[in-house]
Amino acid sequence: EVQLLESGGGLIQPGGSLRLSCAASGFTFSSYAMSWVRQAPGKGLEWVSAISGSGGSTYYADSVQGRFTISRDNSKNTLYLQMNSLRAEDTAVFYCAKDLQTERPGRFDYWGQGTLVTVSS
Amino acid sequence: DIVLTQSPDSLAVSLGERATINCKSSQSVLYSSNNKNYLAWYQQKPGQPPKLLIHWASTRESGVPDRFSGSGSGTDFTLTISSLQAEDVAVYYCQQYYGNPPLTFGGGTKVEIK
Numbered sequence: 001e002v003q004l005l006e007s008g009g010g011l012i013q014p015g016g017s018l019r020l021s022c023a024a025s026g027f028t029f030s031s032y033a034m035s036w037v038r039q040a041p042g043k044g045l046e047w048v049s050a051i052s053g054s055g056g057s058t059y060y061a062d063s064v065q066g067r068f069t070i071s072r073d074n075s076k077n078t079l080y081l082q083m084n085s086l087r088a089e090d091t092a093v094f095y096c097a098k099d100l101q102t103e104r105p106g107r108f109d110y111w112g113q114g115t116l117v118t119v120s121s
Numbered sequence: 122d123i124v125l126t127q128s129p130d131s132l133a134v135s136l137g138e139r140a141t142i143n144c145k146s147s148q149s150v151l152y153s154s155n156n157k158n159y160l161a162w163y164q165q166k167p168g169q170p171p172k173l174l175i176h177w178a179s180t181r182e183s184g185v186p187d188r189f190s191g192s193g194s195g196t197d198f199t200l201t202i203s204s205l206q207a208e209d210v211a212v213y214y215c216q217q218y219y220g221n222p223p224l225t226f227g228g229g230t231k232v233e234i235k
Binding site: 035037044047050059062104105106109111112 | 159169170171214218224
């Protein structure tokens, strides 16, 4: 059974940093691209970042480019999102999502339950 | 970036009746070399993560009831629920995965029971 378990969310002040983790199980982790997708309270879905199965290629939304860094440790079956210079508008539930493809991000067949990031003073 | 515009924002349908959701793309998501439309549909119930229903515009994901169907090509797409059930109350999103990122989602359509 595929499982994705996010952690690392919480309350952080504007300008602060946070690292999210997503522990994956139930599939060959290195064979699939992974993404982070966020959802602000009461709003729609926004793709944030993706990484290829090997970790050699990364992709970012313009809204987080230069502030967020996606990475993965295939030996630990874990996906990460390092978030720096956080802003109030980054407040959202962050979902980890497994792609159906290996290299470039596409569509997502499994999602975690999400972790809430609240940026506020 | 490709912009997806969903309509309507919300709709109320009687149990057993048809629900139709539209998704219009700002540019074609049809890749001519393989004749595939890079368009997916998701269902999100309150307090839950999204669930993939359909990809390649019309390919139903394993385990998804056949009352859900996707159609369309190029820039205009439709998700149809042929006979609405109580468990189908949710917000539905389209998403494109054409070409290089960013991936983008439509704004969502909320489906309720009339």
